[in-house]
Amino acid sequence: MSKRVRVRFAPSPTGGLHLGGVRTVLYNYLFAKKHGGDFIVRIEDTDQSRYVQGAEEYIFDCLRWCGLDPDESVQHGGKYGPYRQSERKEIYRKYAEQLVKDGHAYYAFDTPEDLEKMRHDFKTEQNTSPQYDHTIRMKMRNSLTLSADESRKLLAEGTRPVIRIKMPDQETVSFKDMIRGDVSFDTSLVDDKVLLKADGMPTYHLAVVVDDYLMQISHAFRGEEWLPSAPVHILLWKYLFGLDHMPRWAHFPLILGPNGKLSKRDGAKYGFPVFAMRWTDPKTVELTEGFKEKGFLPEAFINLLALLGWNDGTEQEIFTKEELVEKFSIERVHSGGAKFDYEKAKWFNHEWIKKSGVGSLESGVRNVLIEKGIAGIDDVVLNKVIGLVKDRCSLLTDFYDQAYFFFKSPENWDVDAVKPKWNEAKKLFFAELTRNFELNPDWKATVLENNFKEIAAVNEIKPGEVLLPFRIMLVGGKFGPAVFDIAEVLGKEETIARIEKAVSVF
């Protein structure tokens, strides 16, 4: 039977698509693709008050950039739609009422104030946060405690009830997590979760079960933060559709920041991005850069995320997406949380830049240079430059620091490195060098190097003494790739111009 794997997203204002989210998508995607199944993305806009315009598109943009496009979604279509939760409202109500009819759920009329009072009144040292559970449900206002007449009266008055699951007392619910093995819960310690809210929208708990059934989901993998509510979902499966149809579950470990949990809110505070792509907080209009803007390649991004909590058992660390699909196995995903290490992330990107062909880096590098104000970039020159400097760039944005001097003549020179040993003999050498370069018909690095050394020999100067000044003339400092390669790319006119300009300053 073909596998159908889904991942769910809430377009909420709490933040952009963060590392953990992308990794969850990635593992779901890899599993689906490995088994020739369908990868489905669901949008959870159950809480309309939190819904943010644009967040949905943002999520799909991120997935597109990562190369993790779904087979089915609100954007991609599919035959199990609608794929947006708010368009499935009536479906959820039907199942919630079915549960009430079967005695597995009940209407609750408690107001937010009632609930607050309950949490206050029942709070003790042993129980610091009381829950709406089997011990107190009979002390609240719901269809279990009120008579039919009283309920009808409340409804007539316009009170909109919620539907809560009636958790059984003293039952053990267990399931086999594909990563953790057997996990079990005592139902008396789980509260009566709201299934259908007063506004008629379902909570995650109802929606996830109903949708997974109707959409014939075979596997559902999510973050570890969902583990405590698993018993609710399992019970709903049991009551509504039977455990035989329940998808296989796996709960991924969390990705941690330097001091504990990785918070979406803290965005850029860590000194490294936490989002896949730039996210603008709609409330504060605060803009947070993502891995894309920081100069990561999408191939490197999914590679490093895949290895944060999974490995194939060999010592291989660099994987293409195709290799990941082939080698991924859910059983090899770790159960422990992983702390994110930005240094290692940059190493992955560096490896990918080195591995990438000049052509595939071209547009990304061009954008970086344009953003830094370098205009009129020649294609041929850009390609040569990328080939020359890509081994020394960890991030796409490093290309500016490593290559700006190909496009901008130096304004300042590291004169301290030249001046102390600068003399007439060297001046003469460079005068002769420019004359030689002017007449040079074959502007190639190797030719330039030979001529350079010959002139040095004739002038009885060690090449080493004039090599560093030459470099500083061309780029301004003690950095960059091999000097003669730089000169070749710069071209005859520019090289000579830079030498003459610098000589006049030294």
Place this chain on the structure above:
RNA sequence: GGCCCGUUCGUCUAAGGGCUAGGACACCACCCUUUCACGGUGGUGAUACGGGUUCGAAUCCCGUACGGGCUACCA
């Protein structure tokens, strides 16, 4: 507080009863390089603690500690 999950170098991890606990990032040293990187070689560095089970435990069991998650008409 209660419940659940977890714990191997600083970090990501390998080793699922059996050689000196392996690799990668970071760090340090040396080599290469008439700049800086890349690269190469080597080095420092870990089984949280205490009990069991076993000829033998990082590995299985129990307890403790620590970390994380959940405890909303959020997801």
